[in-house]
Amino acid sequence: MIRPTSYEPLAALIEKEDKLVLFFTADWCPDCQFIYPIMPEIEAELTDMTFVCVNRDQFIEVAQKWNIFGIPSFVVIEKGQEVGRLxxxxxxxxxEIMHFLAAYQ
Incomplete structure (x- = not known):
């Protein structure tokens, strides 16, 4: 999973990747902590998608742009456009996560 440290690499990923999954999270979120251990398994099964972990607190402007007010949240982007969200x-x-993402393979 890619973990950008600044806005520029994140924006570049959104523009260039064919299928991108933004996983909005925060270190203090217990439901996010529950999901972290299963994310490598999900990534291994969905190799045609690029997964990006977006720390909501670090990228609050990005979260606001994508109207992310609750976490954890998943946003699927194809060619720069949102096509789905969980x-x-x-x-x-x-x-549940696999079922949601399977619709965008």
Missing amino acids: VNKMRKTKT
């Missing part, structure tokens, strides 16, 4: 208050399981 945002809800419920703790997300690997099965």
